[in-house]
Amino acid sequence: MIWRRPIRPLALAFALAAPVALHAQAPQNDLASVQRHLAATQTMTADFSQTDRNGRVLTGKLTLKKPGKIRFQYEKGVPILLVSDGKSLYFLDYQVGQKQRWPIGNSPLGILLNPERDASKFAKVVPSNDPRIVSVEAYDPKRPEYGRITMIFARQPSAPAGLMLQGWVALDAQANRTTVRLTNQQFNLPVADNAFRFNEPRRVRR
Known part of the structure; x- marks a missing residue:
């Protein structure tokens, strides 16, 4: 595969951190169910497929461990x-030796990584015609630069709190859309802390 670099890092961060919705008509308690799922999920691994607004697809492996990793x-x-x-x-x-940083508390990832965060203050269930799907949109009107994210869950009794995170769609502040789909999800298996270490990128000298 030939790597081309037209991905903007902030939009990418929103895309990968932002679970999005389809079209659902769900009960009022679905948001509480999502919160129970997030609280019950201490670790998760999955394969992901990311599609940007130009239709380019990248794949990889997602690893999550609470709190915050x-x-x-x-x-x-x-x-x-x-x-x-x-x-x-x-x-x-x-490729270019660049590192950018954002506090987790100021990131859309907070809804996935902080089990104590009250989603009812910044998220809502998105109506859908498919009763098997629960979609939750998160948006902070005080922070429009974070974009708009919506998580997509499928009802599945074997998953934590009966919900399986299927992926998300993200819209950044410039209305660029990115879709992430998850497969092979596994929950609450041991994950070592060193899975979240990384090598520092080396700056490219010109």
């Missing part, structure tokens, strides 16, 4: 990494 490891040949060490979210571009 997440890693999006891209397929071989893609020299970028999105990772949180529990305090900060980092976007690493090894």
Whole structure:
């Protein structure tokens, strides 16, 4: 695969952190069910497929561990990494030797990584015609630069709180849309803390 670099890191961070909705008409208690699912999920691993607004697809492996740790490891040949060490979210571009950082508390990832966060203050259930789907949109009107995210869950009795996170769609502040789909989800298996370490990118000398 040939790596081309038209991905903007902030939009990427929103995309990978932002679960999005389809079209659902769900009961009022669905948001509480989502909160129970998030609280019951201490670790998760999954394969992900990310599609940007131009239709380009990247794949990789997602690893999550609460509190605050997440890693999006891209397929071989893609020299970028999105990772949180529990305090900060980092976007690493090894091709150009660039590292960018955001506090986890100021990131849309907070809804996935902080089980104590009250989703009812910034999220709502999105109506859908499919009773098997629960979609929750998160948006902070005080922070429009964070964009708008919506998580998509499927009802599945074997998953935590009866919900399986299927993926998300994200809209950044410039209305750029990114879709992430998850497969092979596994919950609450042991995950070592060193899974969230990373090598510092080396700055490219010109």
